[in-house]
Amino acid sequence: MSIRGRSYSSIPLDGILVPYNNVFIFGSRFMAEMPYKIVVGLEVHVQLLTKTKLFCGCLNKFGQAPNTATCPVCLGLPGALPVMNRKAFDLSLKAALALNCQIASHPGLEPGFTKWDRKNYYYPDLPKNFQTSQYDLPFSHDGHLDINVNPEPKKAYTAKRIGIIRAHLEEDAGKNIHDESGRGGDTRVDLNRTGTPLLEIVSHPDMNSPEEAMAYLDELRLLLKELGISDCEMQEGSLRCDANVNIHVPNAEEKKGYAATPLVEIKNLNSFRGVGKSIAYEAERQYEAYQKDPKGFRIDKFLKTTAGWDDARGKTEVQRHKEEAADYRYFPEPDLVPVIVSQEQIQSIRDSMGELPQAQRKRLETQYGLGMDAAEVLTAKGRKMVAYFEDVAAIIGDGKAAANRISDLVYPALTERNEEIGQFPIVAAQYAEFIKKTATLNKQDRVDLFKYILEHESTLETAMEKTGIKPVTFDEATLRAAVVKAIADSPKIVADYKGGKKQAAQSLVGAVMKANKGAPNDVVRKLIEEELAKV
Ligand SMILES: [Zn+2]
Numbered sequence: 001m002s003i004r005g006r007s008y009s010s011i012p013l014d015g016i017l018v019p020y021n022n023v024f025i026f027g028s029r030f031m032a033e034m035p036y037k038i039v040v041g042l043e044v045h046v047q048l049l050t051k052t053k054l055f056c057g058c059l060n061k062f063g064q065a066p067n068t069a070t071c072p073v074c075l076g077l078p079g080a081l082p083v084m085n086r087k088a089f090d091l092s093l094k095a096a097l098a099l100n101c102q103i104a105s106h107p108g109l110e111p112g113f114t115k116w117d118r119k120n121y122y123y124p125d126l127p128k129n130f131q132t133s134q135y136d137l138p139f140s141h142d143g144h145l146d147i148n149v150n151p152e153p154k155k156a157y158t159a160k161r162i163g164i165i166r167a168h169l170e171e172d173a174g175k176n177i178h179d180e181s182g183r184g185g186d187t188r189v190d191l192n193r194t195g196t197p198l199l200e201i202v203s204h205p206d207m208n209s210p211e212e213a214m215a216y217l218d219e220l221r222l223l224l225k226e227l228g229i230s231d232c233e234m235q236e237g238s239l240r241c242d243a244n245v246n247i248h249v250p251n252a253e254e255k256k257g258y259a260a261t262p263l264v265e266i267k268n269l270n271s272f273r274g275v276g277k278s279i280a281y282e283a284e285r286q287y288e289a290y291q292k293d294p295k296g297f298r299i300d301k302f303l304k305t306t307a308g309w310d311d312a313r314g315k316t317e318v319q320r321h322k323e324e325a326a327d328y329r330y331f332p333e334p335d336l337v338p339v340i341v342s343q344e345q346i347q348s349i350r351d352s353m354g355e356l357p358q359a360q361r362k363r364l365e366t367q368y369g370l371g372m373d374a375a376e377v378l379t380a381k382g383r384k385m386v387a388y389f390e391d392v393a394a395i396i397g398d399g400k401a402a403a404n405r406i407s408d409l410v411y412p413a414l415t416e417r418n419e420e421i422g423q424f425p426i427v428a429a430q431y432a433e434f435i436k437k438t439a440t441l442n443k444q445d446r447v448d449l450f451k452y453i454l455e456h457e458s459t460l461e462t463a464m465e466k467t468g469i470k471p472v473t474f475d476e477a478t479l480r481a482a483v484v485k486a487i488a489d490s491p492k493i494v495a496d497y498k499g500g501k502k503q504a505a506q507s508l509v510g511a512v513m514k515a516n517k518g519a520p521n522d523v524v525r526k527l528i529e530e531e532l533a534k535v
Pocket residue numbers: 053056057058069070071072073074075195
């Protein structure tokens with residue numbers, strides 16, 4: 001089989017490779033086993049949804065005029081002193097707890113003790129010449145996030161636990177705006193972003209395919225959005241991701257049974273698809289390099305290199321060898337006091353988290369009997385959508401029907417109107433009423449009525465009047481007479497039915513419905529069963 005035109009032979013790789021059977025990689029069904037194992041760790045930076053910056057009172061808001069949201073603190077002017085933003089710390093703590101992290105549990109130190117450090121480097125977008133960050137005593141560490149790695153994630157759940165090494169808080173740098181006209185103009189610097197709060201979440205290298213990396217990012221994004229920690233807009237830079245990639249090539253002569261290639265950190269990833277594509281590309285590039293030089297192209301012979309991802313060309317470009325951590329000359333920030341997180345603080349944040357996505361999916365499945373797919377879609381659409389669904393389900397007394405009807409009409413309407421459920425003019429109680437009163441209509445009639453209501457901001461009654469679409473009412477006696485007639489007219493079907501072919505009753509339903517357009521299907525079904533029992 002092939003991926004990007006390359007052929008793979010089946011190499012026996014017992015115990016080392018995960019089979020990639022039936023996994024979609026970017027549209028091509030990739031049936032063969034990879035001749036290597038991909039190993040990926042992700043470093044994710046998210047901008048926090050605070051009103052002000054991390055250490056000063058400047059507004060933390062996207063899209064302000066350049067260099068208008070600055071002050072002596074974030075400009076690094078002499079004598080200016082930082083003060084920690086409590087809200088930023090609380091949001092980070094919430095994220096860490098949701099990621100099952102330990103909170104500042106450092107050997108030999110008071111529980112909850114964490115401190116700030118200076119990371120020293122010079123760059124035009126960093127006016128202080130250092131970034132206030134956390135080095136050896138981050139506020140959180142050793143957590144995990146479970147993701148679904150089933151090849152058919154909409155049908156079945158196969159959990160995989162991705163370890164979180166640490167999550168720490170730091171300030172962002174400004175932005176260099178290069179002249180892209182090609183006429184060699186100046187590079188300008190916008191310092192509005194300088195000092196805005198950034199949460200860095202570093203995973204263990206536990207992901208073994210582009211799909212797993214994307215599933216991890218997806219779950220992380222949902223969690224952070226649901227908790228109001230970040231809006232996680234990758235295009236706007238409020239979620240940034242670097243991927244550390246290498247591969248393990250099976251080799252019986254090695255002590256570990258495989259050879260590991262040098263680590264490459266891919267930067268500039270600005271879409272989920274880019275994350276997946278760049279990992280697949282980089283793994284393949286490393287495999288080719290390894291095949292050319294199996295003895296030399298090894299992890300212990302190279303420093304980690306950084307590469308940029310060129311999305312237009314679909315290629316990684318090696319940029320430079322990574323500097324060692326020591327080059328940053330980290331030292332404790334003398335202008336900020338250490339933070340001690342108390343148990344009460346942890347408990348109060350835990351209490352405010354509400355239901356997390358994973359628990360929510362499970363509850364929707366068990367409480368309402370929804371399929372995995374429906375529960376997944378509802379959860380992915382956010383807590384407000386779930387609340388809407390639960391209100392509708394409670395009123396009509398049927399979770400499955402509520403989910404189906406919402407997915408039939410409400411989801412497409414929201415997409416078309418580019419609205420969130422909170423802005424949608426038809427509230428849950430009205431929609432439940434709509435479902436009840438249109439239960440006997442066919443789907444197209446429901447679609448037309450719904451469209452009319454939304455376009456004209458009308459009531460259901462007015463919409464029925466104006467469109468002429470109305471549920472036909474049938475009294476049971478008329479329907480029963482029709483059923484009795486259908487049974488009398490179809491001795492063969494009745495004989496089949498009596499002979500054990502229960503599905504024969506379906507043609508009777510068809511016959512009755514044909515003669516009584518719009519009749520409630522479930523009532524007809526019930527009457528046919530009753531009358532057949534008498535024959
Ligand atoms: Zn400021």
